[in-house]
Amino acid sequence: MAELRWRKSTRSSQTSCVEAAVLPEVTLVRDSKAPAAGHFAVSAVRWRSFLSRVKAGRFDR
Template sequence: MSEKWLRSSRSGSVGNCVEVARCADVTLIRDSKQPHGARLRVSPERWRGFLDLVGSDHWHHS
């Protein structure tokens, strides 16, 4: 499987970030500092749910 790894444009040039590769039936997640290390595999639905949760007001406290 040939993955195209992406990182957020907000991660800057430090290199300490999470990278994501979207495949047909799975989303892969890895640590940019260890590109050949362990990877998390989640369904596209779980990844979308995570992004929705992070983008929601759920984590914002007044």
């Protein structure tokens, strides 16, 4: 497998950092402060659904 390209969320702060590596079938998500702790995988369909909900403000407080 090629080296993963991890991208940090533009909404991350100093204490809440999330990175994602987008692949054709899945997106990998990890805590950027502890990358060696591992990651979890989300299907491409679910990742796009999650992002559209975030952009729509569904998780805003």
